Amino acid sequence: xxxxxxxxxxxxxxxxxxxxxxxxxxxxxxxxxxxxxxxxxxxxxxxxxxxxxxxxxxxxxxxxxxxxxxxxxxxxxxxxxxxxxxxxxxxxxxxxxxxxxxxxxxxxxxxxxxxxxxxxxxxxxxxxxxxxxxxxxxxxxxxxxxxxxxxxxxxxxxxxxxxxxxxxxxxxxxxxxxxxxxxxxxxxxxxxxxxxxxxxxxxxxxxxxxxxxxxxxxxxxxxxxxxxxxxxxxxxxxxxxxxxxxxxxxxxxxxxxxxxxxxxxxxxxxxxxxxxxxxxxxxxxxxxxxxxxxxxxxxxxxxxxxxxxxxxxxxxxxxxxxxxxxxxxxxxxxxxxxxxxxxxxxxxxxxxxxxxxxxxxxxxxx
Amino acid sequence: xxxxxxxxxxxxxxxxxxxxxxxxxxxxxxxxxxxxxxxxxxxxxxxxxxxxxxxxxxxxxxxxxxxxxxxxxxxxxxxxxxxxxxxxxxxxxxxxxxxxxxxxxxxxxxxxxxxxxxxxxxxxxxxxxxxxxxxxxxxxxxxxxxxxxxxxxxxxxxxxxxxxxxxxxxxxxxxxxxxxxxxxxxxxxxxxxxxxxxxxxxxxxxxxxxxxxxxxxxxxxxxxxxxxxxxxxxxxxxxxxxxxxxxxxxxxxxxxxxxxxxxxxxxxxxxxxxxxxxxxxxxxxxxxxxxxxxxxxxxxxxxxxxxxxxxxxxxxxxxxxxxxxxxxxxxxxxxxxxxxxxxxxxxxxxxxxxxxxxxxxxxxxxxxxxxxxxxxxxxxxxxxxxxxxxxxxxxxxxxxxxxxxxxxxxxxxx
Numbered sequence: 001x002x003x004x005x006x007x008x009x010x011x012x013x014x015x016x017x018x019x020x021x022x023x024x025x026x027x028x029x030x031x032x033x034x035x036x037x038x039x040x041x042x043x044x045x046x047x048x049x050x051x052x053x054x055x056x057x058x059x060x061x062x063x064x065x066x067x068x069x070x071x072x073x074x075x076x077x078x079x080x081x082x083x084x085x086x087x088x089x090x091x092x093x094x095x096x097x098x099x100x101x102x103x104x105x106x107x108x109x110x111x112x113x114x115x116x117x118x119x120x121x122x123x124x125x126x127x128x129x130x131x132x133x134x135x136x137x138x139x140x141x142x143x144x145x146x147x148x149x150x151x152x153x154x155x156x157x158x159x160x161x162x163x164x165x166x167x168x169x170x171x172x173x174x175x176x177x178x179x180x181x182x183x184x185x186x187x188x189x190x191x192x193x194x195x196x197x198x199x200x201x202x203x204x205x206x207x208x209x210x211x212x213x214x215x216x217x218x219x220x221x222x223x224x225x226x227x228x229x230x231x232x233x234x235x236x237x238x239x240x241x242x243x244x245x246x247x248x249x250x251x252x253x254x255x256x257x258x259x260x261x262x263x264x265x266x267x268x269x270x271x272x273x274x275x276x277x278x279x280x281x282x283x284x285x286x287x288x289x290x291x292x293x294x295x296x297x298x299x300x301x302x303x304x305x306x307x308x309x310x311x312x313x314x315x316x317x318x319x320x321x322x323x324x325x326x327x328x329x330x331x332x333x334x335x336x337x338x339x340x341x342x343x344x345x346x347x348x349x350x351x352x353x354x355x356x357x358x359x360x361x362x363x364x365x366x
Numbered sequence: 367x368x369x370x371x372x373x374x375x376x377x378x379x380x381x382x383x384x385x386x387x388x389x390x391x392x393x394x395x396x397x398x399x400x401x402x403x404x405x406x407x408x409x410x411x412x413x414x415x416x417x418x419x420x421x422x423x424x425x426x427x428x429x430x431x432x433x434x435x436x437x438x439x440x441x442x443x444x445x446x447x448x449x450x451x452x453x454x455x456x457x458x459x460x461x462x463x464x465x466x467x468x469x470x471x472x473x474x475x476x477x478x479x480x481x482x483x484x485x486x487x488x489x490x491x492x493x494x495x496x497x498x499x500x501x502x503x504x505x506x507x508x509x510x511x512x513x514x515x516x517x518x519x520x521x522x523x524x525x526x527x528x529x530x531x532x533x534x535x536x537x538x539x540x541x542x543x544x545x546x547x548x549x550x551x552x553x554x555x556x557x558x559x560x561x562x563x564x565x566x567x568x569x570x571x572x573x574x575x576x577x578x579x580x581x582x583x584x585x586x587x588x589x590x591x592x593x594x595x596x597x598x599x600x601x602x603x604x605x606x607x608x609x610x611x612x613x614x615x616x617x618x619x620x621x622x623x624x625x626x627x628x629x630x631x632x633x634x635x636x637x638x639x640x641x642x643x644x645x646x647x648x649x650x651x652x653x654x655x656x657x658x659x660x661x662x663x664x665x666x667x668x669x670x671x672x673x674x675x676x677x678x679x680x681x682x683x684x685x686x687x688x689x690x691x692x693x694x695x696x697x698x699x700x701x702x703x704x705x706x707x708x709x710x711x712x713x714x715x716x717x718x719x720x721x722x723x724x725x726x727x728x729x730x731x732x733x734x735x736x737x738x739x740x741x742x743x744x745x746x747x748x749x750x751x752x753x754x755x756x757x758x759x760x761x762x763x764x765x766x767x768x769x770x771x772x773x774x775x776x777x778x779x780x
């Protein structure tokens with residue numbers, strides 16, 4: 001009994017991932033049931049982006065270090081998962097010089113995704129430990145250098161990546177259902193990580209690394225843990241994207257994608273999982289909405305010349321406006337949670353306030 | 367604190383509901399179009415439809431725009447001219463372009479949208495990475511997809527499906543044409559090859575050139591590399607100068623902006639060997655960068671020669687272009703857009719319908735005589751390989767001149 005009560009109490013103070021995922025789940029179900037091909041595609045990509053933005057948040061949001069290397073891990077996940085999921089015939093066509101031991105391997109989709117994510121995590125684990133000793137600008141620049149290194153390796157390791165050429169023949173496994181599942185899974189993982197002891201220590205190191213170190217937080221270790229988890233999840237994102245688009249080159253995992261994912265996170269607010277989710281949804285919504293406006297204006301011929309680049313210009317302006325008025329993103333570092341379930345541990349509210357706001361009797365019956 | 371949280375919660379709820387309504391609205395408005403699209407084939411026979419829609423997913427913004435935007439202008443011009451002459455199958459043609467934004471996902475989305483709006487064929491961006499998502503959607507919908515100028519051998523029916531085409535010669539043809547022209551016409555026997563390893567285009571072009579030149583019996587003295595952006599060609603130049611026996615010519619597979627610097631470096635050092643290259647040389651920026659001093663003894667294979675004296679058809683095209691846009695086409699890609707629309711509409715006429723399979727068959731069976739050269743596609747089983755003439759252009763004192771069309775006898779396998 002005591003255990004179930006504790007469970008309910010815990011759930012009541014951690015409603016965030018549920019509040020975030022339920023509307024997304026409803027959206028996915030509605031689109032699956034009633035949407036056309038285009039909507040299904042847009043929402044599938046929305047969830048893949050969600051995986052990328054949330055995995056970036058896991059490290060960047062909790063450690064406060066701007067992570068430019070993130071999309072590199074997406075690339076590693078994409079290429080590795082594809083090597084395992086492609087049929088031997090497709091591999092012979094697209095990667096004729098592939099190492100013989102990789103040629104006959106043909107795994108189902110999900111194990112391939114997992115292997116891709118593990119590969120990304122392994123690379124992050126190997127190179128990350130030394131990098132995690134750096135803070136501030138030095139960390140940002142070295143992580144950017146890491147992105148360049150990963151990109152250069154992808155471009156030149158022709159035997160497994162087909163070099164700068166496009167890798168093709170990947171099967172289209174990433175359905176709306178799959179991407180929804182991973183998007184929502186990562187919401188929970190990202191939220192739970194924040195609340196784990198490691199996540200708390202990592203956040204402490206973000207807010208004041210000297211104070212955190214003085215109370216015994218091993219900053220390098222907690223950063224490293226966050227970095228590896230972030231790369232692991234990015235590996236999933238890469239695998240999902242690869243099996244959605246089905247042909248890609250290393251240029252897909254470089255600066256354009258980096259800034260796209262980064263802007264979604266910064267718009268929503270780096271400090272919170274809710275911010276990451278909101279940023280992804282808002283940017284996707286704005287981009288598709290503006291694109292629809294641009295296209296209908298052009299088809300209707302409202303202006304003598306086509307409105308070219310309308311989406312990009314207006315989207316950028318809106319993003320600037322959002323950041324002018326909310327510099328730490330739409331949500332900053334706040335999580336969305338039900339108002340009556342503020343954890344007691346926050347200690348900022350008087351007992352009377354709490355009793356006024358909460359309705360514990362109802363909660364117990366749930 | 368509490369108020370802030372409530373406020374942000376409200377914002378989120380509002381946004382989610384907005385998303386749901388936006389999507390709902392989208393679905394509602396698109397539903398009738400979809401219905402129209404599915405009914406179209408039955409109505410088509412009775413010609414109750416007023417127009418034939420050709421969809422284009424060409425990119426007007428981003429890195430792909432310099433190729434796609436001129437192609438769209440050429441395509442629109444072709445549609446205007448066809449409609450002036452009374453249209454196709456008794457109907458007017460309408461060209462709808464939705465900006466693909468140089469993003470593979472958007473290009474795919476745009477193709478889906480165009481198909482929902484009833485497009486009977488899709489013009490895809492001129493590159494495999496950006497063009498193939500649109501072709502895949504066209505293939506799924508059973509309609510023809512065609513890229514005006516994607517030269518990757520991947521742009522084939524074996525990779526994309528039996529209704530997908532590229533109008534460009536593949537890099538196999540482009541490389542082989544240069545090799546055979548150099549060997550047979552210019553009489554050269556040995557070559558020093560420099561390959562820009564930065565992108566696939568330059569790498570594969572060199573590869574096919576080398577295969578073709580060796581097949582002819584030519585000698586490839588050395589395969590050197592360069593990387594776009596390095597801005598330093600001195601090491602390669604030193605190797606060329608150190609050769610005891612000079613090669614007959616240099617094959618340099620690179621592109622602007624560095625290509626200009628490479629050729630200047632070579633010429634400034636007093637090396638006046640002939641230089642041969644691919645369609646990336648077809649750039650007024652290169653001619654200017656080299657000028658009269660360095661821009662001589664250079665040969666390249668490209669897609670077309672845009673000048674009134676090439677052919678009466680080209681003169682007529684230029685007149686139409688001047689009437690609509692005023693002036694001369696600023697890029698050769700305009701011509702590829704014009705050709706693509708003419709192929710699609712002629713295929714509809716030959717097929718007698720806008721059915722995808724019938725159009726694809728008409729495209730395979732016809733020997734096309736285009737502003738970008740004669741073209742003959744192989745059948746779907748052999749990949750829709752485009753057996754096409756290459757335009758040979760000679761650069762002398764910074765001025766390009768047209769040598770003629772050249773069709774290689776043997777095309778290396780992709």
